[in-house]
Amino acid sequence: xxxxxxxxxxxxxxxxxxxxxxQEKIDNIIEAISLSPTSSGLQPFEVIVITNxxxxxxxxxxxxxxxxxxxxxxxxxxxxxxTYTPERINKMFDxxxxxxxxxxxxxxxxxxxxxxxxPQKDAEVNFNHAAKQAYIAFSQAISAAAFQGVDTTPLEGxxxxxxxEILGLREKGLRSCVMLPIGYRDTEKDWLVNLKKVRKSKEDxxxxxx
Amino acid sequence: xxxxxxxxxxxxxxxxxxxxxxQEKIDNIIEAISLSPTSSGLQPFEVIVITNxxxxxxxxxxxxxxxxxxxxxxxxxxxxxxTYTPERINKMFDxxxxxxxxxxxxxxxxxxxxxxxxPQKDAEVNFNHAAKQAYIAFSQAISAAAFQGVDTTPLEGxxxxxxxEILGLREKGLRSCVMLPIGYRDTEKDWLVNLKKVRKSKEDxxxxxx
Numbered sequence: 001x002x003x004x005x006x007x008x009x010x011x012x013x014x015x016x017x018x019x020x021x022x023q024e025k026i027d028n029i030i031e032a033i034s035l036s037p038t039s040s041g042l043q044p045f046e047v048i049v050i051t052n053x054x055x056x057x058x059x060x061x062x063x064x065x066x067x068x069x070x071x072x073x074x075x076x077x078x079x080x081x082x083t084y085t086p087e088r089i090n091k092m093f094d095x096x097x098x099x100x101x102x103x104x105x106x107x108x109x110x111x112x113x114x115x116x117x118x119p120q121k122d123a124e125v126n127f128n129h130a131a132k133q134a135y136i137a138f139s140q141a142i143s144a145a146a147f148q149g150v151d152t153t154p155l156e157g158x159x160x161x162x163x164x165e166i167l168g169l170r171e172k173g174l175r176s177c178v179m180l181p182i183g184y185r186d187t188e189k190d191w192l193v194n195l196k197k198v199r200k201s202k203e204d205x206x207x208x209x210x
Numbered sequence: 211x212x213x214x215x216x217x218x219x220x221x222x223x224x225x226x227x228x229x230x231x232x233q234e235k236i237d238n239i240i241e242a243i244s245l246s247p248t249s250s251g252l253q254p255f256e257v258i259v260i261t262n263x264x265x266x267x268x269x270x271x272x273x274x275x276x277x278x279x280x281x282x283x284x285x286x287x288x289x290x291x292x293t294y295t296p297e298r299i300n301k302m303f304d305x306x307x308x309x310x311x312x313x314x315x316x317x318x319x320x321x322x323x324x325x326x327x328x329p330q331k332d333a334e335v336n337f338n339h340a341a342k343q344a345y346i347a348f349s350q351a352i353s354a355a356a357f358q359g360v361d362t363t364p365l366e367g368x369x370x371x372x373x374x375e376i377l378g379l380r381e382k383g384l385r386s387c388v389m390l391p392i393g394y395r396d397t398e399k400d401w402l403v404n405l406k407k408v409r410k411s412k413e414d415x416x417x418x419x420x
Contacts, residue, residue, distance in 0.1 A: 001238050003213065003357045007245040007350070028211050030416055034409050035217040037352065037364045043410050049418045096408045128338055135342045136364075139349035140217070142247065147213045154247045154346075198306045199244050200253050206240060208259045 003147060010146035011197065013153045015190035016071040016183035025148045026074055029182065032144035036137035040114060042092050044084065044130035045137065046174055048167060050075040058166055063158035063179070072153070072181030077167065078138050079174035080130035084118035131177040138178050145182055155179040213357060220356035221407060223278060223363050223391075225399035231283040231392055235358045239286075239392065242354035246347035250324060252302050254294065254340035255347065256384055258377060260285040268376055273368035273389070282363070282391030287377065288348050289384035290340035294328035341387040348388050355392055365389040 026049075033047055050056060051074055060069040069075060081088060093111040097103050118126065138154070145152045156178055163169070163176045187193050199205075236259075243257055260266060261284055270279040279285060291298060303321040307313050328336065348364070355362045366388055373379070373386045397403050409415075 001354075001358065003354055004238055004241050004245070007242060010247075012247055028214055030412065031214050032217060034412065034415055035214070035407075036349065037220075037222055039364075039366055041408060043415070046414075047416050049416055052419050055419055092408075092410070095410060099406050099408045132342060132345045135345040136349040136352075139246065139346040140353060142346075143350060143353050144211075144213055148211065154249075156249055196309050197245075198251060198302075198309045200302070200305065202240065202244065204256075205244055205253070206257050206259055209262050209265055 003143070006146045006149075007143065008197070009149075010142070010151070011192060013068060013151040013181075013183070013185045013190060014192045015186040016068050016073075016151065016153075016181065017186040018071050019073065019184045021073040021150055021182055021184070025145075025150055026182070028148060029141050029144045029150070032140040033137040036140045038133040038136060039129065040092075040110070041096065042084075042089065042133070044081040044088070045134035045177075046079050046172075047137075048077040048079060050077065055166075059158070059163065062162040062166070063155065066153075066155070066157070068153045068155070068181040068183070071186070072183035074182045076141065076180040076182060077163065077176050078134040078178045078180070079164075079167075079169050079176045080127055080134045082170070082173050082175050083123035083126040084114075084121070084130070085173075086115055086119055089114050089118060127175055131175075134177050138180060141180055151183055151185045153181045155181060213353070216356045216359075217353065218407070219359075220352065220361070221402060223361040223393070223395045223400060224402045225396040226278050226281040226283075226361065226363075226391065226393035227396040228281050229283065229394045231360055231394070235355075235360055236284055236392070238358060239351050239354045239360070242350040243347040246350045248343040248346060249339065250302075250320075251306065252294075252299065253343070254291040254298070255344035255387075256289050256382075257347075258287040258289060260287065265376075269368070269373065272372040272376070273365065276363075276365070276367070278363045278365070278391040278393070279389075281396070282393035284392045286351065286390040286392060287373065287386050288344040288388045288390070289374075289377075289379050289386045290337060290344045292380070292383050292385050293333035293336040294324075294331070294340070295383075296325055296329055299324050299328060337385055341385075344387050348390060351390055361393055361395045363391045365391060
């Protein structure tokens with residue numbers, strides 16, 4: 001299957017060559033992010049797309065000085081909602097009613113159920129739940145890039161508080177959770193590019209109950 | 211792009227028709243899970259693949275009685291490590307050395323860095339981190355299914371403690387975090403199948419910093 005071939009081709013690029021990724025390919029990656037399924041359809045995250053070189057230079061020191069931060073074409077930051085609020089929940093439910101053109105009792109009951117439970121939970125619990133939804137989109141972005149022959153570096157190793165500060169995320173009720181440099185691998189400089197992909201055996205990964 | 215077409219085609223099936231999904235397609239979904247990137251390559255999760263009908267019947271009542279649990283072809287349960295232990299970390303680093311056929315100082319230093327930090331952290335923090343990695347794989351499973359014209363229902367709505375009990379996960383140091391029924395949509399019975407997909411505007415999703 002073509003998708004599997006592409007997932008085999010991909011790896012976490014440790015060096016990129018600075019080449020720009022075509023806008024059409026970036027648009028497809030954004031579309032894949034947008035199409036990602038999320039819990040109750042809330043899409044509880046935003047994505048910051050950085051091409052500004054000065055800003056990338058500022059982010060590199062708080063990301064273990066990884067060269068992909070500055071040598072990538074587009075740096076994506078996935079920032080999840082810091083908590084669930086009635087406003088945020090209502091906005092998505094209202095949008096659904098608008099797009100579908102009708103109100104539905106079951107759907108409205110479901111809205112009330114979320115309104116009576118999510119906002120009352122601890123903000124940290126809510127952020128964690130929202131972050132997981134961001135990871136679903138993050139993963140689809142990686143697949144969509146690979147499918148187009150574009151490299152990515154899934155990247156958790158950064159100071160999230162410092163990044164939030166640099167990007168002014170907290171004021172917007174957001175917290176960074178994961179980054180994705182997008183670009184093209186530098187095969188000369190990358191120590192990882194020629195090493196074998198390592199995965200645990202299927203026996204250690206999967207248990208079948210027939 | 212073909213992948214985008216397939217992601218547009220997919221939706222969270224609310225009714226499935228009981229038809230079996232071909233083994234080759236299931237194998238591709240498992241392969242996509244296996245190929246998913248994870249933090250430090252630890253793959254801190256396992257996947258339980260359930261086709262046993264009796265077991266599905268047991269799980270349905272603790273999952274809001276959703277019909278897809280019993281009407282799907284294969285029910286996947288993603289179970290993350292309950293914490294990071296030295297044994298689990300060492301196993302993956304040793305496997306890497308075996309597969310690649312050499313030891314590398316930088317890699318060994320990185321192992322020591324993880325060993326001196328991860329196992330000391332709170333188990334809940336570690337489980338949460340491991341669960342996020344499981345979500346990456348969960349997302350790739352959804353994409354790989356859609357790419358083959360196979361339906362899925364991303365499903366967080368279940369009693370995780372009860373599921374852990376039914377599957378005996380805690381004894382294995384695992385905790386369930388998300389489920390994925392796989393099968394074929396029942397277009398007659400599914401209220402969602404003909405409704406428009408709703409996504410927030412690109413303006414609300416993406417901020418570009420050029």
